Amino acid sequence: MERISKDDVKHVAKLAELEFDEKDVDKITTQLDRILDHVANISKVDTEGIPPTSHVMDVKNVFREDEVKESVTQEDALKNAPDMENQGFKVPKID
């Protein structure tokens, strides 16, 4: 059974902000199909009444005092920026 089609792969690529050329779409469709077919094994397991894991231990929420502390400077934050202008990150036009 085919679990994922070439069109699905193209749709998922869009969701993931990735692009593949036609040749790679073929290859990755075959690979994803095999992997998804394997992991779909879990559908056989009876999980009636079993809650999904949210954390491996019983943990409580973690709170901290709301204190003013030193934070990252603008200069440091921009150190790795591929492009910047007026102390901000610069990106191409948003269409």
Add this chain to the structure above:
Amino acid sequence: MEIHYLTAHELKDRLKKRELSCAEIAGSIYSRIDEVENKLNSYIRLDKEHALSGAGEIDKLISSNAIEISDFTGIPVAIKDNMCTKNITTTCASRILENYVPIYNATVIDRLESRNYILAGKANMDEFAMGSSNENSYFGPTKNPWNTGRVPGGSSGGPAASVASGEAICSLGSDTGGSIRQPASLCGIVGFKPTYGRVSRYGLVAFASSLDQIGPLTRDVDDCAAMLNVICGCDGNDSTSIDTAVPDFKSFLAEDMKGMKIGIVKELMAEGIDREVREAVQMTIKMAEEAGGKVEEVSIPSLEYALDVYYIIAPSEASSNLSRFDGVRYGHRNMQARTLREMYQRTRAEGFGEEVKRRIMIGTYCLSAGYYDAYYEKAQRVRTLIINDFKKAFGKFDVLISPTSPTTAFKIGEKIEDPLTMYMSDICTIPVNLAGLPAISIPAGLSADKLPIGLQIIGDILREDNVLKAASSLEKAIGFKDKPGI
């Protein structure tokens, strides 16, 4: 024994007796690097001058009594290149972070700096820690020091190969599905994944946040315990780090295992495991009995589904974590793109390697509308069953034993074209991450073709004490002293 093959605790003794200086240790490590690095490619970044001058500074501090010699003072440690080092590039072995220079240290780096350690270098890895062979590095594969035609394991292949070959005294790796233990096993050294949350993940570039954990790769269990003492502890910068007392892990090192109840995991000693690997583990079981342990077989039926659960949960978390690499704030950007969306897509298409893209695709699919319930949520339910099965086993046993890897080091190129077969390499280690348990791999011997075999010892949540007790006692019984021929 050459200086570069001594353990951190042996070096500490010599430093204390003033038989050696930190500069001599760093010098010896760097001459070894000069000798073998072109054959191994264990490192992505080396800075000899910085290491040697740093060692000289520490020598001065020691001789003026400004600092005490403690564990790892002046010891060259390799750091997997997914842990942030302030002002030193941290690439995750990815093109997308090729020139990324962190503005802060990971918490584990701050902790090592407080001991005046020496950064041997940033170690090679599978891109974003995704892989079992180190072949997924943008900077080329690392080779196994025991046989350079073989893989060192992954994703902490560089941290493992550097320690095994004398290019570092010990190292830090990260383990999401076996990425410390499997390479430790394939390279004949000790590797430890602590309980989830024992070590702060602050400054560790996230892969799968509910599974990732930092841990040591060392030459013996003593060094492993000493490193745990340095890196474990609650951290306000990581809300998943556990707020519980950190014991002195060295106090658990033991001569024997009298009274310990040991379970042999039936499902991990079955057909898919190489005969030689199984035999080596059988030998250690005899030794465990001679050392006073009570050994019994135990079945953990839900392990059958562990690999499937992992290859849904880990890629799902990864697809979310890696969405931050978009070319806006740091890392590679495609400069030709005319619109924002085009820039995102081209940046990520050129920046990520094949395996990383594959996992982002699997994860995005499993989390997408219409598939979430059947894949992601179902996997989290089966994960609960696996956790429950382990809980049941630890009601009866102190530790569980299995092989670390189903095979010894495989050939470079052997599995890289077949992702599913590659994923099977982590069949013994993955269940441990799903349940958040602590586990170690120690060398159990060599195969007929002189490749290391690893033994995995698993403990219950926060029971590193039992793991270290069993590991140190078995380490003495096994007496593994071999070094690679490189």
